[in-house]
Amino acid sequence: MFISIVLTPLFGDRYSIDVAFIPIGDKYTMGVEDALQAAEWYNAKMIVPVHYNTFPLIQQDAQAFVQQLEEKGLQGRVLKPGEAIELSKEG
Numbered sequence: 001m002f003i004s005i006v007l008t009p010l011f012g013d014r015y016s017i018d019v020a021f022i023p024i025g026d027k028y029t030m031g032v033e034d035a036l037q038a039a040e041w042y043n044a045k046m047i048v049p050v051h052y053n054t055f056p057l058i059q060q061d062a063q064a065f066v067q068q069l070e071e072k073g074l075q076g077r078v079l080k081p082g083e084a085i086e087l088s089k090e091g
Contacts, residue, residue, distance in 0.1 A: 012043030019087060020044035023051035024065050025058030032065050039074055047076040048085070 011017065020042045023029030029051045030038065039047045047069055052060040066076035079085065 012041050017042050017044035019046045019048060019085075021048045021050045024049045024060045024062065025052040025054075026060065027057050029058075032060060032068070035065065036068055036072065039069055039076075040072060043074075045075065047074055048079060049076065 020039065022035045022038050022042075024032050024035045026032065035049065047066075049060070049062045049065050052058050052062060062078040066078055069076035077085070
C-alpha cells in the first residue's frame with residue numbers, strides 16, 4: 001500500500017493516461033474527496049466514476065463528482081448501467 005501511495009502522484013507526470021476508472025463509493029473504496037485527488041494525480045483525459053450506487057451504503061452523486069472534476073479543469077463522464085465507451089489505440 002505504501003508504495004502505491006508514494007508512486008500514484010507520479011503517474012500523471014510519467015504517463016499519458018487516456019481514461020481512468022476511479023471508485024467513488026466511499027465505504028469499501030475511496031470516496032469522492034480522495035477520488036478527486038486521485039483524478040488530479042492521474043491527470044487522465046477522461047475520468048469515469050465507478051463502484052457506487054449498487055446498494056444503499058455506497059450511494060453517491062456521480063454527476064456532482066463530474067461537476068467537481070470540471071471545476072478542476074478535468075473531464076469526467078458518468079456511464080449508465082450497460083452503457084459502453086469505445087477506446088481505440090492511436091498510431
